Amino acid sequence: MKRYYQPEIETMPLEQLRELQSQRLVAQVKHVYENVEFYRKRMDEAGVKPEDIHGIEDLHKLPFIEKDDLRDQYPYGLLAVPLSDCVRIQSTSGTTGRRVVAFYTQHDIDLWDECCARAIVAAGGTKDDVCQVCYGYGLFTGGPGLNGGSHKVGCLTLPMSSGNTDRQLMFMEDLEATILCCTPSYASYLGENVVERGLKDKIKLKAGIFGAEAWTEEMRRDIENKLGIKAYDIYGLTEISGPGVSFECEEQTGMHVNEDHFIAEIINPKTGEVLPEGEKGELVFTSITKEAFPLMRYRTRDICVLSRKKCSCGRTHVKMSKPMGRSDDMLIVKGVNVFPSQIEMVLLKNGLTSNYQIIVDREKYSDTLEVRVEMTPEFFTDTLTDLAQKEKDVVAQLKSVLGIYADVKIVEPKSIVRSEGKAVRVIDRRNLYQG
Amino acid sequence: MTIKQISIFAENRPGGVLNVVQALAGVSVDIRALNVADTKDYGIIRMIVSDAEKAEKVLAENGGVFIVNDVIGVRIPDAPGGLSAVLSLLAKKGVNVEYLYAFINTSGSNACVVLRVNDNEYAQKVLVDAGMSLLTDDDIKKL
Numbered sequence: 001m002k003r004y005y006q007p008e009i010e011t012m013p014l015e016q017l018r019e020l021q022s023q024r025l026v027a028q029v030k031h032v033y034e035n036v037e038f039y040r041k042r043m044d045e046a047g048v049k050p051e052d053i054h055g056i057e058d059l060h061k062l063p064f065i066e067k068d069d070l071r072d073q074y075p076y077g078l079l080a081v082p083l084s085d086c087v088r089i090q091s092t093s094g095t096t097g098r099r100v101v102a103f104y105t106q107h108d109i110d111l112w113d114e115c116c117a118r119a120i121v122a123a124g125g126t127k128d129d130v131c132q133v134c135y136g137y138g139l140f141t142g143g144p145g146l147n148g149g150s151h152k153v154g155c156l157t158l159p160m161s162s163g164n165t166d167r168q169l170m171f172m173e174d175l176e177a178t179i180l181c182c183t184p185s186y187a188s189y190l191g192e193n194v195v196e197r198g199l200k201d202k203i204k205l206k207a208g209i210f211g212a213e214a215w216t217e218e219m220r221r222d223i224e225n226k227l228g229i230k231a232y233d234i235y236g237l238t239e240i241s242g243p244g245v246s247f248e249c250e251e252q253t254g255m256h257v258n259e260d261h262f263i264a265e266i267i268n269p270k271t272g273e274v275l276p277e278g279e280k281g282e283l284v285f286t287s288i289t290k291e292a293f294p295l296m297r298y299r300t301r302d303i304c305v306l307s308r309k310k311c312s313c314g315r316t317h318v319k320m321s322k323p324m325g326r327s328d329d330m331l332i333v334k335g336v337n338v339f340p341s342q343i344e345m346v347l348l349k350n351g352l353t354s355n356y357q358i359i360v361d362r363e364k365y366s367d368t369l370e371v372r373v374e375m376t377p378e379f380f381t382d383t384l385t386d387l388a389q390k391e392k393d394v395v396a397q398l399k400s401v402l403g404i405y406a407d408v409k410i411v412e413p414k415s416i417v418r419s420e421g422k423a424v425r426v427i428d429r430r431n432l433y434q435g
Numbered sequence: 436m437t438i439k440q441i442s443i444f445a446e447n448r449p450g451g452v453l454n455v456v457q458a459l460a461g462v463s464v465d466i467r468a469l470n471v472a473d474t475k476d477y478g479i480i481r482m483i484v485s486d487a488e489k490a491e492k493v494l495a496e497n498g499g500v501f502i503v504n505d506v507i508g509v510r511i512p513d514a515p516g517g518l519s520a521v522l523s524l525l526a527k528k529g530v531n532v533e534y535l536y537a538f539i540n541t542s543g544s545n546a547c548v549v550l551r552v553n554d555n556e557y558a559q560k561v562l563v564d565a566g567m568s569l570l571t572d573d574d575i576k577k578l
C-alpha cells in the first residue's frame with residue numbers, strides 16, 4: 001500500500017509540478033510586491049519588477065531575505081495581508097534577542113497542517129493511529145504543527161507537549177500510542193526509559209517523526225531499537241511555516257520538500273550564486289502559497305544537498321539531505337535556536353566580557369549548554385553571597401533570552417583559549433553533522 | 436577607621452592561590468592575614484597585606500581580577516571570650532557580619548579580627564563607642 005496523504009500532488013509529474021510552482025511564484029511575487037513595502041523596495045533596488053518573473057527560471061532574479069531582515073521588520077514589517085485576516089502567530093528567537101514572529105491566516109495554517117499530515121502518512125499514519133505529540137506547544141512550531149497534521153490525518157491526537165516523562169510513558173502504554181512525534185533527543189531519552197522500565201513489549205509504537213534538531217544515523221538506529229519503531233526525520237523552520245517543510249519517506253534517504261508550497265534552492269553562501277543539483281551549499285526557501293508571511297528566497301543558513309534522484313516511494317518532490325552544518329554561527333540546542341550574540345549581549349549587560357566560550361555537549365542524548373566567561377573587576381565582589389546572586393541573575397537572563405537553561409561558569413581572565421587573539425566562541429562536542 | 440582588604444578571584448585548580456602569593460612575595464609584600472572562601476568552581480582569596488598599594492600594582496601586572504575594599508580590623512584580647520565580646524556587641528546593635536577572619540599579632544598579646552559588615556560607618560561607631568580599638572592601615576604596616 002502506498003502511503004500518500006495527497007497522492008496527486010506528492011507524485012505529480014515533474015513538468016506539471018514545475019508549471020504549478022511557476023504559476024504560484026508569479027502570483028506570489030505580485031502579492032508581496034503589492035502588499036509589502038519591504039519587498040517592493042528590495043525589488044526596486046535590485047531593478048526587478050513583478051513582470052520580470054515569468055516562472056521558476058526567473059527566481060534567481062529576486063533578492064534574498066535574511067534573518068536580520070526579519071528582525072529589522074519585527075513585528076509587522078513583512079505582513080502581506082491585513083492583520084485582521086491572521087489567526088495565529090508562532091515565534092522563534094532571532095540573532096540578538098529580538099524574536100522572529102511569523103503570522104498565519106487560516107489558509108496558511110491549513111497548508112502547514114497538510115504538510116505535516118503528509119509526513120505522518122509517509123511514516124505509516126492512518127486515521128486508526130494514536131499520535132503522541134511531545135514537541136513543545138506554544139510559540140514553538142513543533143507541537144502545533146504535528147498536532148494539526150495529526151488532526152488532518154484523523155489520528156487520535158495526544159497533545160502531550162514536552163516533559164513529564166512518567167506521564168508520557170503512562171499514556172504511551174495505556175492509550176496505545178502508535179506514532180511518536182518529538183525531538184530525537186527526547187525520543188532517545190524515552191527509549192532509554194522504555195528499556196529500563198521493561199515497557200518495550202507493552203507499548204504499541206510503530207513509527208516516530210523526529211525533528212527540530214540535528215541527529216545522526218547512529219542515533220536513529222538506537223532510537224529504532226529501543227522503541228521498536230521506524231524513525232523518520234522531519235525538517236522545517238518557523239520562518240517558512242514550521243515542521244513539515246520537508247519530511248522523510250520509508251526510504252529514509254533524505255527529506256522530500258513539499259515543493260507545491262516551498263521552492264528550494266541551493267546557493268553558494270559566499271557569492272549567492274545558485275548551485276546545480278547535487279552540490280553542497282546553503283538552502284534557500286521561497287514560500288509560494290503562504291498568504292500572511294511569505295518569505296521570498298529566505299536564506300536558512302543550513303548547509304545541505306538537494307537530489308532529484310528517483311525515489312522508490314514514488315514521490316517526485318526533490319529530496320534534501322540532513323543539514324550538514326550552518327553558514328552562520330547559530331546553534332540548535334534542545335531544538336532551540338541559539339546565537340552566540342544573544343549570550344554575549346547578556347554577559348556584557350552584566351559587566352562580564354566578550355571573552356566567553358559556549359560549550360555544547362550531549363549527555364545521555366540530551367543537549368547541555370555551558371557558558372564559560374572570564375571574570376571582570378566589574379562583576380567581581382568580595383562576598384560569596386553577592387557573587388552567587390550575580391551569577392544567578394545571569395543564568396536567569398540567559399534562560400529568558402534563549403528559552404533554555406545554560407550553566408554559567410566564571411573563569412580567570414585569559415584562561416579561555418584564543419586563536420589569533422580572539423576567543424574560540426563555540427565548542428560543539430556533539431558531532432552531529434555527518435558528511 | 437578601616438583597613439584595606441584585597442580580594443582576588445581564583446579558579447578552583449592546582450596552583451590557584453600559589454600564583455597570587457608568589458607575585459606578592461616577588462615584591463616583598465607580606466601577608467598579614469589570609470582567608471579563602473570557596474565554592475564548587477572558584478574561590479575568593481581575601482587578604483590584609485603589609486603594603487596594599489604595592490600589592491595592587493603587582494596584582495594588576497599579574498593580570499588577575501581583584502578588588503580592594505575597606506574592612507574593619509578590631510584588636511581583641513588573645514584569650515577565651517575575646518571574639519564573642521565583639522560579636523555580641525554587633526549582634527545587639529543589629530550589625531550583620533558578612534564574613535570575618537582573625538589573626539594573631541605575634542609581637543603583642545592581641546589578636547585581630549577582620550570584619551566585613553553590611554554598614555561600615557555604623558559598625559565602626561558601635562565598636563568605638565564601646566571602647567574597642569580599631570586598626571588603621573598604618574598599624575598594619577607596622578605589625
